[in-house]
Amino acid sequence: xxxxxxxxxxxxxxxxxxxxxxxxxxxLNANANLKQTGENLFSxxxxxxxxxxxxxxxxxxxxxxxxxxKTSLPMIIAEELGINWRDVKVEFxxxxxEFGRQSVGGSGSIRGRFNELxxxxxxxxxxxxxxxxxxxxxxxxxxxxxxxxxxxSPTGKSLNYGMLASKAAELAIPSSPKxxxxxxxxxxxxxxxxxxxxxxxxxxxxxxxxxxREGMLFAMVSRPPAYGKKLKSVDDAETLKVxxxxxxxxxxxxxxxxxxxxxxxxxxxxxxxxxWEAAEKLESSSAHFASFEKMVMDENVEPARNDGDFxxxxxxASKVLDVTYEIPTLSHxxxxxxxxxxxxxxxxxxxxxxTQVPGSLRAQxxxxxxxxxxxxxxxTPRQGGGFGRKLMTDNGVEAALISAAAKSPVQVxxxxxxxxxxxxxxxxxxxxxxxxxxENELLGWYQSGVAIGRGARGNSYVAGALDNYRGIxxxxxxxxxxxxxxxxxxCTLAYVAESFMxxxxxxxxxxxxxxxxxxxxxxxxxxxxxxxxxxxxYKGVVEHVAKMSNWGNTPKGIFRGFSTWYSFGxxxxxxxxxELVNGKPRVVKVYCAVNCGRVINRSGAENQVxxxxxxxxxxxxxxxxxxxxxxxxxxxxxAYKFLRMKxxxxxxxxxxxxxxxxxxGLGEPALPPxxxxxxxxxxxxxxxxxxxxxxxxxxx
Amino acid sequence: MPKYTLSVNGQTMxxxxxxxxxxxxxxxxxxxxxxxxxxxxxxxxxxxxxHMNGNAIRSCVLPISAVSDNEIVTIEGLSKTGDxxxxxxxxxxxxxxCGYCQAGQIMAAxxxxxxxxxxxxxxxxxxxxxxxxxxxxxxxxxxIHSASEKI
Numbered sequence: 107x108x109x110x111x112x113x114x115x116x117x118x119x120x121x122x123x124x125x126x127x128x129x130x131x132x133x134l135n136a137n138a139n140l141k142q143t144g145e146n147l148f149s150x151x152x153x154x155x156x157x158x159x160x161x162x163x164x165x166x167x168x169x170x171x172x173x174x175x176k177t178s179l180p181m182i183i184a185e186e187l188g189i190n191w192r193d194v195k196v197e198f199x200x201x202x203x204e205f206g207r208q209s210v211g212g213s214g215s216i217r218g219r220f221n222e223l224x225x226x227x228x229x230x231x232x233x234x235x236x237x238x239x240x241x242x243x244x245x246x247x248x249x250x251x252x253x254x255x256x257x258x259s260p261t262g263k264s265l266n267y268g269m270l271a272s273k274a275a276e277l278a279i280p281s282s283p284k285x286x287x288x289x290x291x292x293x294x295x296x297x298x299x300x301x302x303x304x305x306x307x308x309x310x311x312x313x314x315x316x317x318x319r320e321g322m323l324f325a326m327v328s329r330p331p332a333y334g335k336k337l338k339s340v341d342d343a344e345t346l347k348v349x350x351x352x353x354x355x356x357x358x359x360x361x362x363x364x365x366x367x368x369x370x371x372x373x374x375x376x377x378x379x380x381x382w383e384a385a386e387k388l389e390s391s392s393a394h395f396a397s398f399e400k401m402v403m404d405e406n407v408e409p410a411r412n413d414g415d416f417x418x419x420x421x422x423a424s425k426v427l428d429v430t431y432e433i434p435t436l437s438h439x440x441x442x443x444x445x446x447x448x449x450x451x452x453x454x455x456x457x458x459x460x461t462q463v464p465g466s467l468r469a470q471x472x473x474x475x476x477x478x479x480x481x482x483x484x485x486t487p488r489q490g491g492g493f494g495r496k497l498m499t500d501n502g503v504e505a506a507l508i509s510a511a512a513k514s515p516v517q518v519x520x521x522x523x524x525x526x527x528x529x530x531x532x533x534x535x536x537x538x539x540x541x542x543x544x545e546n547e548l549l550g551w552y553q554s555g556v557a558i559g560r561g562a563r564g565n566s567y568v569a570g571a572l573d574n575y576r577g578i579x580x581x582x583x584x585x586x587x588x589x590x591x592x593x594x595x596x597c598t599l600a601y602v603a604e605s606f607m608x609x610x611x612x613x614x615x616x617x618x619x620x621x622x623x624x625x626x627x628x629x630x631x632x633x634x635x636x637x638x639x640x641x642x643x644y645k646g647v648v649e650h651v652a653k654m655s656n657w658g659n660t661p662k663g664i665f666r667g668f669s670t671w672y673s674f675g676x677x678x679x680x681x682x683x684x685e686l687v688n689g690k691p692r693v694v695k696v697y698c699a700v701n702c703g704r705v706i707n708r709s710g711a712e713n714q715v716x717x718x719x720x721x722x723x724x725x726x727x728x729x730x731x732x733x734x735x736x737x738x739x740x741x742x743x744x745a746y747k748f749l750r751m752k753x754x755x756x757x758x759x760x761x762x763x764x765x766x767x768x769x770x771g772l773g774e775p776a777l778p779p780x781x782x783x784x785x786x787x788x789x790x791x792x793x794x795x796x797x798x799x800x801x802x803x804x805x806x
Numbered sequence: 807m808p809k810y811t812l813s814v815n816g817q818t819m820x821x822x823x824x825x826x827x828x829x830x831x832x833x834x835x836x837x838x839x840x841x842x843x844x845x846x847x848x849x850x851x852x853x854x855x856x857h858m859n860g861n862a863i864r865s866c867v868l869p870i871s872a873v874s875d876n877e878i879v880t881i882e883g884l885s886k887t888g889d890x891x892x893x894x895x896x897x898x899x900x901x902x903x904c905g906y907c908q909a910g911q912i913m914a915a916x917x918x919x920x921x922x923x924x925x926x927x928x929x930x931x932x933x934x935x936x937x938x939x940x941x942x943x944x945x946x947x948x949x950i951h952s953a954s955e956k957i
Contacts, residue, residue, distance in 0.1 A: 303902060313906060367831060368844075439939055443844065443845065521847055713942070717940045721939075754941075757944060
């Protein structure tokens with residue numbers, strides 16, 4: 107990661123009323139590693155405000171969707187600032203250009219901001235140190251920062267930050283503040299609880315759904331009941347008779363009902379008599395898969411990657427494995443149904459609600475309403491999950507349009523049914539794999555993936571370790587919308603590739619752990635083509651989890667599966683232990699080794715990994731979306747099934763490989779490997795290879 | 807619209823709403839008790855869990871007309887200062903991720919502990935049926951066991 111920083115131009119310091127300093131920083135950042143999500147990547151920024159009473163307010167610059175960055179990002183600043191964590195108050199930063207890239211996605215928050223936030227804290231610490239040295243008339247070199255104080259080594263005297271803040275605010279900004287030696291870290295790498303923990307447990311944490319403003323109306327929207335259908339006509343006579351209904355607003359392809367309460371808005375919405383007409387093809391999942399079956403068998407597609415010649419290995423092979431895997435469409439199902447508050451006045455707009463991309467929301471609303479961006483305020487509350495759904499801005503844009511048309515502040519609330527039918531789904535996919543095997547060796551690998559929207563990628567391992575590798579990806583055009591879903595691409599590719607790898611191990615009678623290590627050795631010693639991973643780091647986590655789980659000594663009554671995957675900069679290896687209860691798997695324990703570089707918040711990081719594992723098991727086992735003539739059959743959680751406590755692992759042991767490297771992604775990487783580890787465990791237990799999600803349907 | 811008198815968190819409250827209005831929306835939109843969340847509207851996810859006479863119920867499907875003089879307790883009324891052993895255990899175990907479902911989880915757990923102060927893993931499996939999309943189940947289980955030891 108490369109940061110280009112021009113400090114003089116972009117830092118500001120100012121005194122605050124009542125004494126104290128406010129440091130604002132912004133710097134250019136050429137961060138090529140981060141995934142573009144439609145946000146600009148310009149100038150990340152952070153604020154510290156230090157009051158004369160010693161209290162520090164640190165702004166959390168990125169939206170919080172459950173990934174813990176409201177806690178972990180400020181920890182980085184606090185570390186370099188040299189302050190006690192308990193003296194820090196954290197607030198959400200509103201959307202401001204000088205805060206830089208405020209979107210969340212691609213497990214990018216920490217890895218994108220680590221260096222910058224360290225410099226933010228270090229700059230403030232250095233200015234406070236200088237202020238103290240000047241106050242005492244001693245050399246700066248005799249002073250150091252500790253626990254919110256500047257201390258003078260020779261005499262032991264000290265001054266609190268609060269007493270120095272006003273003086274520090276008048277100093278020039280240091281051009282290259284010295285960062286702490288990581289061995290002196292006191293906050294980074296420790297276990298810190300979520301900053302909102304007590305608010306959450308007492309019901310005081312407020313989400314978008316909890317927004318309440320003077321004069322606000324509640325809205326519900328009737329949207330097309332199927333993809334491909336358009337609004338033809340609406341009769342709102344019955345709606346207007348519903349208690350509390352105030353207005354009906356017809357939008358381009360939907361109808362909004364505004365009322366004095368959520369329930370009135372819903373009743374009014376449900377009383378609309380709307381005629382929808384089919385404007386496009388009404389698609390069904392059964393037809394998607396029928397097309398996939400044909401496409402996936404087509405071998406004459408331009409490969410995304412081609413090393414050697416897979417075809418020639420067939421003549422040398424004693425056996426050719428040839429199988430297909432099938433993955434259904436999924437919804438995001440974040441716990442907080444979508445909503446958004448908008449107050450659109452003639453030249454002024456306020457937007458408040460759940461989004462992972464406040465900047466791109468602002469840009470889109472600006473365009474739609476023809477109001478300049480500087481007149482549009484956007485802020486985000488805590489958000490009830492994201493998982494990629496809120497990388498799309500439809501909920502915020504829609505609220506702005508409704509508020510503008512109704513000339514009223516409005517909170518648009520979606521029902522779960524609205525969420526299920528109006529998602530940007532994880533696309534359905536099908537994979538065909540072939541492997542050519544000699545008596546004891548894997549000779550060649552062929553994978554062909556078809557997905558709605560975009561084709562699968564072809565660079566992940568085992569590519570790079572085999573002389574003969576062919577990877578094909580094909581996209582399938584559909585009017586059913588797709589989007590990003592936690593660990594996009596990796597979340598499904600890891601399942602199919604690592605399950606197929608297990609099939610190969612069974613055929614070759616190789617130990618799954620030993621066989622992976624062999625492959626990574628080959629990739630290291632004799633890489634073929636471009637390597638998109640570090641074989642040593644892969645080996646590191648594989649060996650680590652083997653040790654954690656005492657691999658090779660499976661406990662009695664337990665069946666084991668193994669899998670490993672690299673994504674978003676991090677290496678993860680997992681062992682899943684199951685028991686069979688009435689023929690169904692119960693995950694007793696999951697062992698997980700992670701190399702994600704330096705860990706910031708050990709508790710939060712472990713929580714992300716545990717959560718990603720449960721998420722991966724849940725979506726491997728239970729839910730699926732089925733389109734029937736453009737409509738989603740699974741309209742709510744009675745049919746779109748989630749894992750419950752009885753299906754959750756009893757224990758998940760997480761260990762992070764010690765690393766001094768810069769932090770990599772962590773919100774997503776632990777999810778991809780777990781589905782394969784589970785399916786491999788089910789094979790160990792039952793001899794049945796699960797090549798289709800959701801697994802639960804295959805187990806009855 | 808009919809006027810309803812309710813007992814919520816030990817207080818008498820009134821709301822003038824249609825008789826089919828679910829208790830959830832009365833709490834949220836009329837009594838400004840926002841801690842109880844909406845997740846599915848069909849009694850599946852449990853984000854809306856409150857206590858009625860000490861039992862965990864899903865307030866999104868209970869019409870206000872059926873509440874009568876039964877005693878309702880929401881997350882705001884579970885303890886005076888957020889110090890119910892479960893609330894403390896939830897904090898100590900840093901359970902939450904997004905946090906949206908956790909009020910409902912805590913209310914479900916509180917009802918469980920009030921009738922079974924020392925639940926086994928099987929008891930927890932049976933009673934804790936709320937959805938957590940972030941996957942905090944392992945920590946929820948741990949927090950319930952640790953609160954159980956302190957009750």
